[in-house]
Amino acid sequence: MESALSRALQEQRIEVYFQPIYSVREGRIIAAEALARLNDPQLGFVPPDEFIRVAERTGDIMEVGRQVVSQVCAFIAKEHPEQKGVHRISINLSPMQCMNDQLAAELSDIIDRYGVPFERINFEITESSIEDHYLIRKQMLTLKERGADFSLDDFGTGTSNLVRLLDLPIGFVKFDRNLVNSYFKGDANFLPDLVRMFQKARVLIVTEGVETAKMLGNLAAMGCDYIQGYYFSKPVPISRSEERFSRNA
Ligand code: C2E
Numbered sequence: 617m618e619s620a621l622s623r624a625l626q627e628q629r630i631e632v633y634f635q636p637i638y639s640v641r642e643g644r645i646i647a648a649e650a651l652a653r654l655n656d657p658q659l660g661f662v663p664p665d666e667f668i669r670v671a672e673r674t675g676d677i678m679e680v681g682r683q684v685v686s687q688v689c690a691f692i693a694k695e696h697p698e699q700k701g702v703h704r705i706s707i708n709l710s711p712m713q714c715m716n717d718q719l720a721a722e723l724s725d726i727i728d729r730y731g732v733p734f735e736r737i738n739f740e741i742t743e744s745s746i747e748d749h750y751l752i753r754k755q756m757l758t759l760k761e762r763g764a765d766f767s768l769d770d771f772g773t774g775t776s777n778l779v780r781l782l783d784l785p786i787g788f789v790k791f792d793r794n795l796v797n798s799y800f801k802g803d804a805n806f807l808p809d810l811v812r813m814f815q816k817a818r819v820l821i822v823t824e825g826v827e828t829a830k831m832l833g834n835l836a837a838m839g840c841d842y843i844q845g846y847y848f849s850k851p852v853p854i855s856r857s858e859e860r861f862s863r864n865a
């Protein structure tokens with residue numbers, strides 16, 4: 617697996633898929649999340665959870681990150697998804713990337729190289745990325761100043777101090793799929809209270825793992841701002857996403 621990954625990186629074969637994100641208020645797709653894919657000639661399709669974990673261990677995650685950001689920027693520069701109403705593309709940052717005090721400088725270099733406005737980019741970080749609160753906050757503020765935004769990913773899986781989390785410049789919080797599923801199983805009745813809490817903090821809410829019309833209706837009525845999940849679309853290859861976004865209009 618390690619060598620499959622390093623070969624893929626060398627040959628620039630890491631693929632990027634996009635999963636649309638739906639705006640409840642606008643009633644259409646307004647953003648998308650970039651998700652990395654590794655299709656190895658021998659191993660076949662390797663799930664990202666697996667190869668990202670390996671990349672974290674070997675340090676290859678830095679290069680995975682660079683290649684994903686480059687592909688996303690190339691896509692935005694060429695296809696202008698904003699003209700089809702897709703205003704932001706989200707990019708996942710892993711904890712190891714977030715421990716680098718050159719993170720903002722390196723990401724800015726790539727984004728500038730493609731001439732992409734920072735307003736088109738949203739970075740997703742998880743609670744585990746915030747090991748060094750001061751360091752990550754500083755990197756985030758630098759990118760935020762240029763126009764990028766941030767989502768707190770996988771909310772509901774960690775145990776962090778909410779006050780500390782809200783001290784970070786995050787525009788969005790993403791409710792984890794498991795949290796959302798627990799609610800629909802009757803196990804997380806506090807979800808509407810969480811929604812109100814983030815509304816008060818002026819953080820927009822994205823819910824993940826929405827697979828049915830019933831879930832969509834329920835979460836929209838609760839006040840969630842954005843919906844992501846198989847109900848709208850599975851992640852699609854970059855090459856097909858242009859067509860997927862066009863159906864928006
Ligand atoms: P994530 O950031 O939480 O991404 C959302 C995952 O949920 C994606 O899995 C997506 O395909 C899946 N998903 C979306 N909607 C639904 C749904 O309605 N039902 C179900 N059952 N699943 C849904 P994926 O693509 O396998 O990615 C897994 C994880 O790998 C991501 O979780 C993220 O943590 C990581 N990952 C993917 N790409 C990258 C990347 O470029 N960089 C980094 N650092 N991590 C990445």
Ligand code: CA
Binds near residue numbers: 708740769
């Ligand atoms: Ca994510």
Ligand code: CA
Binds near residue numbers: 769770790792793824
């Ligand atoms: Ca997530």
